[in-house]
Amino acid sequence: MKKIISFLFICTFILGYSQQKELTIEDAVLGYYKGLYPASLTSLQWVENSTNYIFQKENEFVFTDAKTNKIVKKITLEALQKQYLTLKKLPRLQEINSSSLTFRNGNSIEVFNYITNSKSNTITFDEHANNSEFNSKAKAIAYTIDNNLFIANATNPKIAVTKIEDKNIVSGQAIHRSEFGIVKGTFWSPEGNYLAFYQKDETNVSDYPLVDINTYPATLKNIKYPMAGQGSEMAKIGIFNLKTQSTIYLDIDTSDEHYLTNLSWTPDEKHVLVAEINRGQNHVWYNSYSVETGKKVTTLFEETSDKWTEPEFDAVFLPKSTTNFLWFSERGGFMNLYQYTTEGKLVKQLTKFNWVVTEILGFDASAKNVFITGTGVDARESHTFKVNLKTGKYTKLTAENGTHYTQLSSNGTYLIDSYSNLNTPRKTSIITTKKGKSTVIYTAENPLKEYNLGTTEFVTLKGNDGTDLYTRIIKPANFDASKKYPVLIYVYGGPHAQMVTNSWLGGASLWMTAFSTLEDYIIFTLDNRGSANRGFAFESIIHRNLGDAEIEDQLTGVDYLKSLNYVDSNRIAVNGWSYGGFMTTSLMLRNPGVFTTAVAGGPVIDWKYYEVMYGERYMDTPQENPEGYEKTKVANYIKDLDGKMLIIHGSVDPVVVPQHSMTLLQEAVKQKTQIDFFTYPMHEHNVRGVDRVHLVTKMMNYIVENNK
Missing domain, CATH: 2.140.10.30 (Dipeptidylpeptidase IV, N-terminal domain)
Known part of the structure; x- marks a missing residue:
């Protein structure tokens, strides 16, 4: 095999050995509503201007001191209902400080003083309002009605x-x-x-x-x-x-x-x-x-x-400064922070990482440090760092491997850190930013421990140009390496998205784990060049030629799969939605004989039908790049279909408009090529709610029936 395969690490998460329960597609698709994703502390956030944090437990808000980890106050639904008679459940908080909490109640914004247990302020607005944004200093709310x-x-x-x-x-x-x-x-x-x-x-x-x-x-x-x-x-x-x-x-x-x-x-x-x-x-x-x-x-x-x-x-201004701010830029190849003044002077490049900074969380009280999130050296992860504003020296505050979501207290003294990885469903801690001491406040149970499921593994491959390509393999329960398994490649492959992450399930949707065991399938996903969090060179290789580098990398994944003794090389299917639909149809039609079956949802078929802002960034205009648009036009390859292909589209999709799929069907008729099509009436770009069970069932049934 021409490609060199590099196993940087294989991280295997055994979901279960001897469990008897079967995870159905319906349960998996509706998993969030059925408690099949890891639980968390509801509405967990810092109380502004304090070192207390708050979360919702049943019918009360619980305040806890971060230093002692002791409960200092509770606010019950009953106490709120004494002031707000129409309140049926604990509200979603918009703001919370050391004396009051702010929430929406119908068509009003309420400020409740929980020290005196009294209404502090009520702002009523039009019941037809959309896009509302409250401001506590203005004591006002901005909102829209129709276009005003x-x-x-x-x-x-x-x-x-x-x-x-x-x-x-x-x-x-x-x-x-x-x-x-x-x-x-x-x-x-x-x-x-x-x-x-x-x-x-x-x-x-x-x-x-x-x-x-x-x-x-x-x-x-x-x-x-x-x-x-x-x-x-x-x-x-x-x-x-x-x-x-x-x-x-x-x-x-x-x-x-x-x-x-x-x-x-x-x-x-x-x-x-x-x-x-x-x-x-x-x-x-x-x-x-x-x-x-x-x-x-x-x-x-x-x-x-x-x-x-x-x-x-x-721009994020430095504390106590009206002139100096931090600016995100990829000019050096990776998203880093630069300090500027409002006169346009570049003070310095603050961070010089060869990885991606993703967010500024805030500063400490002394204004000596800024707290940021970024991938760190492993692009599959997310971590929080403390960066000295004067020297640029940094300290990693999140110790465990995985994907961390953090919140910084107002004075920068503490972090709330909630993370997961392949082995950890979710763990939430309080971290001191000065010394990095961590105290666990919540550990989620494995919600799948009673189910008979397989394993999820990470494998790193080498692309044709030597680039590391991160992949995820889901194997069924009772996997037997002496058997031959069919494969479903799930693909997205486009900008601003990352499918393979060191998080619970490896970033996969739960239906993939369920399908793997129900149908004895290998599920494989690869983040090709063009996808997110790998730096500008990795991401911009696709410019003016969408599909070329992406397909090349996906075929590297196919070659790897074919090298595995337990993979049935004659039974490989591909599935994806949106940009993944573009990739699915392109892979199927531009590489006849590689895949037996393709299911593409909401696919971009012709980039001239896609929106200006996104499409012209990556392809320039059709007038400027006619060759690129013509090469990426999926309908040009429909005559080469070798196998079965199902196209799915929401009938009122406002993102990838139905014209994409219609033009592919039109060309299929012209070329006397038989393909399958299904529309979801009155659904937009994604099929959501209970109808999503129908969608996933249809996709999986089609793959099982035709990937032979």
Whole structure:
């Protein structure tokens, strides 16, 4: 075999030896609702401005001192119901500090003083509100109704920030289809005196028709969908002054359809910082704008790339500073932190890791250290580190191998650390950030201990270019190395996703573990080049040629499987959704004879039908890269189908629109090629809820019936 296989480690998790219970597909798919994923402390979080943490236990909130690990207070549902008669269960907390907790109750935001057991504040807003964001300093909530933005405070439930009748203009919502790390459309200033908001004009964006079959007769539902190479949205940023009740807009001309992202306030509320990205997504200007005038003050710095630039994080200002901030950048090959001033001076590169920084958690009280999360040296893991702001020296605070999710206390003294790995369902600890001392506060039981299941293993392969490729193999219960097993390759393979992680089940969905034992299958997954958390070179190799490097790496995985004596090389199937659907169809059609069966859900078939923001980043426009678009067009290969292929699509998918699958079916008819198709009526990009049992059952039945 040409590929060199490197076993960096094989970590085997024995889920069970002699258990008698059978894990069904239905139970596995609905596992979260049936207690088959590891339990945790519900609503666990720090109490702001204290070293207490809080979690929900049955019908009460429990406060615990992190230093002594002793319970210091409880708030019962009954106590809350005395003040809030309509409250049926413990609410989801939006904020919690040393004297009060804030939560939503119907169409109001409630602030409850738990020291005096009394209502502190109530803000009522319109019952039709969406995209709500409360700010304790402003004592107000921003929200949207349809395409307009409003604010509610204690005296007025509906202050109109925008009154725009043109349905093409949308205010206060996430823009640019939530790319560039955008998750919302409103941004309160540090002291709550202003509200910045995104606005988009979709006049240039084409309508895309979706059909609601649940009306009599069926009705048209148009959505705005900017396809690659076509008209896109024009963005604006508004600043609403709560005192004067007036709005100004930043003086930015976006008639060229460039992007406005990573909006940040300076701590003194005098400036807004905005990352502006050209539509070609290879040039970033980080600009400062005056809140008073809306005019640009300066360009702090620029970043360019011959592939793409993709800022995804807001500026994080150093404590007690209105001028110095930390900025995430991949300019050196890995996502690291750089310190800048608001005048555009690069103070220094703070971190110089050859691995990926993923988040800033906060700072300690002395402002000497910043706490971050990142992969560490093993990209399959996630850890927390303390980094000295002056020297850049760092200390790893999470000791155990695995995937850690941490929260930092307000003063930076303690971490809540919840982690899992192949051998650990979930363990939660309190870690002191000064010395790294860890105290376990919760250990989850193995929820699968009574089930007869197999093993999950990690294997590292070498790609054709020498790159490490991380894989996961699930083997059935009662595995016998002298037998020959069929294989299902589950693939995603696209940007911003990682399938193989050192976490519970190795990052796999529970249905894969169930299917492996129910049908005596090997389930195999490989994170190819282009996937997340491996650095820019690994991730950007796909530029303008989606599918090429990914397929090459997946075939390295196939070669490895064929080298195993217990694999039936003539019975290999492939399955994936979305980008994984693109990979599944591409693998099946561009490599005839390798796979017997393919099941692709919501597949991208032709990248010119995909959205501007994502598609043009990786492929440029169809006009700029016609050869790349033509090569990646899955329908071009339908005549080469050798085996059975099922395409599945939600009938109202607004992400990978149904046109993708329809064009593949059209070409199949033209080429006289028989393929199978199933649609989920009125489902969007994913089939969720109880209907997902139907989906997974259909996919698995199709694979078992045809992978022969």
